[in-house]
Amino acid sequence: MDIATLIGIIGAFGVVFAAIFLGGEVGTFFNPPGILIVIGGTFMATLASVTLGQFLGSFKVAMKAVFASDDDPEEIIENAFELATIARKEGILALEDQEIDNPFLEKGIQFCVDGHPPNLVQSMLQRDINLATERHEIGQKMFTNIADVAPAMGMIGTLVGLVQMLANMDDPKKIGPAMAVALLTTLYGAIIANAFANPMANKLAMRGEKEQINKRIILEAVSGIQEGMNPKVLRQLLTTFLPENQRDSEEEG
Numbered sequence: 001m002d003i004a005t006l007i008g009i010i011g012a013f014g015v016v017f018a019a020i021f022l023g024g025e026v027g028t029f030f031n032p033p034g035i036l037i038v039i040g041g042t043f044m045a046t047l048a049s050v051t052l053g054q055f056l057g058s059f060k061v062a063m064k065a066v067f068a069s070d071d072d073p074e075e076i077i078e079n080a081f082e083l084a085t086i087a088r089k090e091g092i093l094a095l096e097d098q099e100i101d102n103p104f105l106e107k108g109i110q111f112c113v114d115g116h117p118p119n120l121v122q123s124m125l126q127r128d129i130n131l132a133t134e135r136h137e138i139g140q141k142m143f144t145n146i147a148d149v150a151p152a153m154g155m156i157g158t159l160v161g162l163v164q165m166l167a168n169m170d171d172p173k174k175i176g177p178a179m180a181v182a183l184l185t186t187l188y189g190a191i192i193a194n195a196f197a198n199p200m201a202n203k204l205a206m207r208g209e210k211e212q213i214n215k216r217i218i219l220e221a222v223s224g225i226q227e228g229m230n231p232k233v234l235r236q237l238l239t240t241f242l243p244e245n246q247r248d249s250e251e252e253g
Helices: 003-023 032-049 052-067 073-090 092-097 103-113 118-167 172-227 231-239 244-252
Strands: none
Touching: 003 052, 003 172, 032 052, 032 118, 032 172, 052 118, 052 172, 073 092, 073 103, 073 172, 073 231, 092 103, 092 172, 103 118, 103 172, 118 172, 172 231
16 A cells, blocks of 8 residues: 555645634535536546546556555566576476466466467567556546646636626625635635645556566566576566666675
8 A cells, every 4th residue: 555645645635624624614615516616527527538438447547556555676576586497497387386476477477388489478468568558647647637627627616606796796695605616616626636636647657657667577577587598697687677776785685
């Protein structure tokens, strides 16, 4: 679970709500018409820019980005080294009974055990990488759209409130609620964009980059194992995917 994302988003909303609560009248900041305009309008406008499947799938990708933990690339490299050592000594078929925690690495090794040619194995794994990258990009785009649309919907709500206020200047009782819509929708749009949508889009981009690096490591590992590469040489090759400050510790290990 990504604790930082949860703490950040909940904390951002918490700070705003705490400021509202300490300011006095909490009910003043609750305006159903404004909420309807901003939240309902934002989701409907975002849905219009993608398919229904992409819209729903993006939330699944987002939940995975928040609640799923990242695979450690150093552990992947060490696991690949162990598998390469076994394959070098006992043959590729000896990997069939090995326990492999990473599903993508397990899939690649299974392709090798099944006797598929190297170019086909690389093609199938690369296709998996491309599809995963596409899912992350769609999710990132959707949350970026939410971040763009929410403030715009807030402005629309502001205009609606101002029109209502100006149309009822002769009735002082209606000026207050109309003014509340005018101001609060801008607030709602800004909170949704900056406390939720933008952080989620950035998180998906970061998670997508990490997942792509891990899968590229696995792609090279499977290729090296299938070719019978020396395990030590394979490990040195895979460490080139790590940042400079992690390479030395991995090589020493």
